[in-house]
Amino acid sequence: MIRDGRSGDRSMTPETDPLALSRLQPGLSARVPITGLQKVLFIAGSLVLLALAVGSPWEVARVFVLVSTLFYVVFTLYKLLLVRLSVARDAEIRIPDEELAALDERDLPVYSVLVPMYREPETVAELVRALSALDYPADRKDVQLLLEEDDRETREAVARIRLPEGFRVTLIPASFPRTKPKACNIGLANARGRYLVIYDAEDRPEPDQLKKAVAAFGRVGPEVICLQSRLNFYNPRQNLLTRWFTAEYSAWFDLALPGLSAMNAVIPLGGTSNHFLTARLKELMGWDAYNVTEDCDLGVRIYRAGYASRMLYTTTWEEACSSLHFWIRQRTRWLKGYIQTYLVHMRRPFRLLRELGVGNFLHFQVLIGGIVFSFLINPLYWFLAILWFLFRLEVLANLFPGPVFAAGALCLFAGNFVFAYLGAIGCFRRGYFDLVKYAVLSPVYWVLMSYSGWRAFFQFFAAPFHWEKTRHGLFHQTAS
Amino acid sequence: MVYSIRRHPDRWRAGGVWAGLAVMAAVLFAAGLYLDAPADREAVVVQTVCRKILDNTTEGRQALVSSVWWPPLPVLLRLPLTGVLGADGTCLASRIVSAWFGAAVLVLLAGILQAWGLGRERFLMVFAVAAYPPFLSGCLNGSSAALTVFLALLTLYGLVQWLAGQTLRHLIYFGLGSAGLLLADFGGALWLLPVFLALALERLVRRTGRQEKEAVLILALLPPFYAAGLWFLMNWLVMGDALYFLQSLRGVAAGDDGGVCWSGPAGWCGGGAALPAAALALSAWKRDRAGLTLCVLTGGFVGVALALAFYGMIWDAAPVLLLCLFPAGILCIGYVAGKLFAFSRSGRVALSVIPLLVVLCAGVEAHFAGPRAGPEDGRDRDIWLPRIERHVLSRSEYPKVFVCGYDSFLLLGPDPGPIFAHALDFNFHQAKEDYYGHDLYVLVHAPEGRSAMDSVHWKYPNMYRLGHRSTLYDRTFGNWRLFEIIQAPRGQAGRGIPGNVLGEP
Numbered sequence: 012m013i014r015d016g017r018s019g020d021r022s023m024t025p026e027t028d029p030l031a032l033s034r035l036q037p038g039l040s041a042r043v044p045i046t047g048l049q050k051v052l053f054i055a056g057s058l059v060l061l062a063l064a065v066g067s068p069w070e071v072a073r074v075f076v077l078v079s080t081l082f083y084v085v086f087t088l089y090k091l092l093l094v095r096l097s098v099a100r101d102a103e104i105r106i107p108d109e110e111l112a113a114l115d116e117r118d119l120p121v122y123s124v125l126v127p128m129y130r131e132p133e134t135v136a137e138l139v140r141a142l143s144a145l146d147y148p149a150d151r152k153d154v155q156l157l158l159e160e161d162d163r164e165t166r167e168a169v170a171r172i173r174l175p176e177g178f179r180v181t182l183i184p185a186s187f188p189r190t191k192p193k194a195c196n197i198g199l200a201n202a203r204g205r206y207l208v209i210y211d212a213e214d215r216p217e218p219d220q221l222k223k224a225v226a227a228f229g230r231v232g233p234e235v236i237c238l239q240s241r242l243n244f245y246n247p248r249q250n251l252l253t254r255w256f257t258a259e260y261s262a263w264f265d266l267a268l269p270g271l272s273a274m275n276a277v278i279p280l281g282g283t284s285n286h287f288l289t290a291r292l293k294e295l296m297g298w299d300a301y302n303v304t305e306d307c308d309l310g311v312r313i314y315r316a317g318y319a320s321r322m323l324y325t326t327t328w329e330e331a332c333s334s335l336h337f338w339i340r341q342r343t344r345w346l347k348g349y350i351q352t353y354l355v356h357m358r359r360p361f362r363l364l365r366e367l368g369v370g371n372f373l374h375f376q377v378l379i380g381g382i383v384f385s386f387l388i389n390p391l392y393w394f395l396a397i398l399w400f401l402f403r404l405e406v407l408a409n410l411f412p413g414p415v416f417a418a419g420a421l422c423l424f425a426g427n428f429v430f431a432y433l434g435a436i437g438c439f440r441r442g443y444f445d446l447v448k449y450a451v452l453s454p455v456y457w458v459l460m461s462y463s464g465w466r467a468f469f470q471f472f473a474a475p476f477h478w479e480k481t482r483h484g485l486f487h488q489t490a491s
Numbered sequence: 492m493v494y495s496i497r498r499h500p501d502r503w504r505a506g507g508v509w510a511g512l513a514v515m516a517a518v519l520f521a522a523g524l525y526l527d528a529p530a531d532r533e534a535v536v537v538q539t540v541c542r543k544i545l546d547n548t549t550e551g552r553q554a555l556v557s558s559v560w561w562p563p564l565p566v567l568l569r570l571p572l573t574g575v576l577g578a579d580g581t582c583l584a585s586r587i588v589s590a591w592f593g594a595a596v597l598v599l600l601a602g603i604l605q606a607w608g609l610g611r612e613r614f615l616m617v618f619a620v621a622a623y624p625p626f627l628s629g630c631l632n633g634s635s636a637a638l639t640v641f642l643a644l645l646t647l648y649g650l651v652q653w654l655a656g657q658t659l660r661h662l663i664y665f666g667l668g669s670a671g672l673l674l675a676d677f678g679g680a681l682w683l684l685p686v687f688l689a690l691a692l693e694r695l696v697r698r699t700g701r702q703e704k705e706a707v708l709i710l711a712l713l714p715p716f717y718a719a720g721l722w723f724l725m726n727w728l729v730m731g732d733a734l735y736f737l738q739s740l741r742g743v744a745a746g747d748d749g750g751v752c753w754s755g756p757a758g759w760c761g762g763g764a765a766l767p768a769a770a771l772a773l774s775a776w777k778r779d780r781a782g783l784t785l786c787v788l789t790g791g792f793v794g795v796a797l798a799l800a801f802y803g804m805i806w807d808a809a810p811v812l813l814l815c816l817f818p819a820g821i822l823c824i825g826y827v828a829g830k831l832f833a834f835s836r837s838g839r840v841a842l843s844v845i846p847l848l849v850v851l852c853a854g855v856e857a858h859f860a861g862p863r864a865g866p867e868d869g870r871d872r873d874i875w876l877p878r879i880e881r882h883v884l885s886r887s888e889y890p891k892v893f894v895c896g897y898d899s900f901l902l903l904g905p906d907p908g909p910i911f912a913h914a915l916d917f918n919f920h921q922a923k924e925d926y927y928g929h930d931l932y933v934l935v936h937a938p939e940g941r942s943a944m945d946s947v948h949w950k951y952p953n954m955y956r957l958g959h960r961s962t963l964y965d966r967t968f969g970n971w972r973l974f975e976i977i978q979a980p981r982g983q984a985g986r987g988i989p990g991n992v993l994g995e996p
Contacts, residue, residue, distance in 0.1 A: 438706075
């Protein structure tokens with residue numbers, strides 16, 4: 012069955028309008044990436060900074076170094092805390108096999124599965140196979156393949172195969188913005204399930220994931236409306252880039268996010284394998300169609316609305332981007348989305364503080380703003396470190412008064428080690444023993460992240476809604 | 492089981508542990524102040540080093556990295572507090588840090604014993620450690636003994652748990668604990684050699700894939716190796732020689748202080764050694780690999796102390812090693828009682844009483860042995876420094892006295908004033924160049940104990956006894972000897988610049 016999910020219709024209700032959030036709550040949407048007030052503040056701040064820098068450059072530089080050094084110290088300690096908490100008993104919801112076996116299939120509710128696709132004809136057959144393999148009654152599965160109206164190749168690929176029971180196609184009209192969240196909102200409007208999950212075209216969820224999610228939703232309190240599964244890759248050893256990417260994902264999804272979950276902190280959702288209570292998601296008006304990391308943004312909005320997310324102990328296997336070109340585009344999009352999300356929620360910081368509470372407000376600052384900030388300033392510090400190691404420029408000592416020097420040295424030597432070591436721990440925990448040594452070399456990978464960070468920063472101003480699509484299927488092409 | 496996001500029992504428990512830790516640390520700190528326990532020599536030196544680092548001085552950076560006998564971690568841990576509280580004679584920052592780690596040892600021990608199945612009787616064992624005179628003294632006087640004990644226990648516990656259960660968390664504890672120990676105490680670092688050997692052997696024996704073996708070794712050994720590499724790097728950057736800090740390991744006569752650590756605590760040392768010995772026998776009987784390793788490595792503290800004694804270095808490192816012996820011995824007993832035999836409650840209580848008896852014996856012995864002589868160093872600053880200053884001023888209008896080694900921090904404090912200068916890496920040529928026009932002196936501490944390892948003694952052997960070809964013996968002040976540095980004859984015009992006497996070159 013093919014259904015057309017038209018948008019922009021005047022008769023649409025908030026539940027069916029894919030752009031409802033940007034229309035009804037524009038303050039929470041990235042439709043306007045940076046507000047007038049933010050622009051004024053940004054320009055005024057830059058001018059003041061410039062004036063100060065001209066007047067007393069060393070003082071300004073010293074203050075900047077002080078602030079960023081303090082940030083590094085906090086960020087390092089924060090990561091360590093997350094890892095420590097990730098091994099807490101209630102960091103993730105674990106559903107034992109016996110409990111799964113005891114589930115009565117007749118009682119299982121309808122489960123909606125959204126799969127946005129765009130120009131990915133090569134993934135269709137494998138995707139259908141993987142979703143068919145989900146251990147869930149076919150008559151309770153409501154799988155929507157969200158296909159763009161003008162994406163002939165994917166539509167043809169879907170038409171060539173016989174979709175199993177419970178699968179359907181929803182067409183996404185070609186309209187602005189052409190983003191994944193807009194497609195998901197249309198899918199959400201058509202969803203029939205009590206629960207809903209979103210998968211990417213190349214995803215391979217563990218077969219019992221839906222059942223685990225149902226069991227987990229039965230355990231948690233009513234405030235938990237989202238469960239995030241762990242993500243990892245099925246092609247970790249394809250090349251050096253995928254090895255590093257895997258180390259990073261293992262540290263993020265297996266250590267950092269469970270740590271956040273244990274603290275009941277804001278979880279920046281991963282783009283896929285988020286399980287929702289459909290009614291609550293509709294209440295939140297779905298995803299922000301203008302945000303290029305709509306997942307991260309939704310993660311914050313869940314907490315702002317007084318709800319919560321938790322980590323579910325199950326894995327969805329994805330394809331790690333193996334091409335440097337596409338990896339940089341993907342990372343640029345993610346970091347641009349983080350900038351968008353940060354600026355959207357910081358439009359009214361006191362309201363954000365009130366809604367999130369002090370703890371989560373600080374989590375938000377470190378997780379969303381801090382990550383981008385670190386990628387942006389890292390190159391500066393690498394440059395200073397290289398200058399000092401090679402030329403011993405005494406002038407640099409002016410930037411680092413005694414205590415700042417000590418803290419800076421701590422970050423340089425201990426902080427960087429901690430981040431690399433966390434990657435190694437993540438790999439070990441995942442059972443990727445052979446990748447541990449590559450994780451140790453990940454500082455090289457950070458250079459790529461910083462490059463993407465700066466690219467995202469400039470792109471945020473030049474093309475805020477531009478969606479740099481990640482090319483999937485490269486692994487299968489290589490393998491074949 | 493219902494997961495609620497509003498209440499976290501783990502969080503409450505963790506909060507309780509932290510609160511307990513803070514209370515215990517506060518009690519230890521307050522006890523140190525109330526009893527007016529004299530600050531340890533190390534505490535004074537380390538805090539002065541902190542002050543020099545915070546002042547961004549070259550001596551501070553040199554002092555941080557240039558000797559294995561004054562390792563960097565104790566300095567780094569005191570640095571933030573010194574920035575807040577200052578570096579006065581009361582050594583508040585050092586006392587807070589040692590009280591904190593003293594409390595951390597007790598909490599860690601209680602946690603480990605609980606994890607091994609001991610009930611409330613574990614508090615008897617913890618109390619025994621708390622009441623153990625050398626440990627208590629280490630917590631009150633601002634030394635880094637408690638830190639060393641904490642890191643040694645963490646390393647030991649991590650290894651044993653890893654051997655027993657192959658849990659990643661414990662492997663990380665092992666890695667981080669051993670890295671810390673390497674940066675905290677030279678004796679502890681030596682003890683790590685058999686520890687690493689034990690881990691390597693375990694990897695060799697266990698039937699796992701090559702990649703898993705490799706990954707385990709990377710996770711376990713990377714932190715200590717990285718820490719060591721960092722120390723090399725800092726020496727290269729600060730001292731111009733990556734191996735500089737290891738130079739102080741050269742055989743230098745250690746003086747006659749070797750008996751100090753054996754005389755007082757002989758009784759408790761024997762008692763402490765008895766604990767792992769008994770546990771060793773029981774572990775061997777049960778053929779428990781983890782238990783055997785724990786006991787053998789606990790005995791390793793004595794072995795390393797004996798090795799240091801053999802090389803004449805017993806004076807300083809050994810007491811801390813022997814201090815580790817007792818709490819580690821309690822770990823052995825706890826392991827046997829809780830993990831190996833799962834004794835009944837009465838059996839566990841009976842076992843818990845043994846460490847208390849050892850402590851009692853130590854207390855009785857200490858009572859009959861009478862009070863040990865306090866360190867002489869505290870008097871140097873009050874008695875000898877003014878005399879030296881008067882003396883050099885009577886000899887010269889523009890004197891500059893280089894005080895060699897880490898003892899200079901003890902003697903001069905953080906602010907050496909216009910006449911004196913700290914000299915961790917003393918060099919005749921450089922001194923003459925930097926202070927041209929001054930009458931130069933060099934003050935050298937007797938090569939005893941840790942002072943024997945200062946660079947002046949290995950760069951200029953026999954300096955203290957015989958002087959140097961560039962010096963003339965001047966006078967002895969207690970343990971210090973003053974030498975005048977011979978300079979080339981110079982014209983009247985070059986003899987100092989009026990007004991420059993207070994200034995730096």
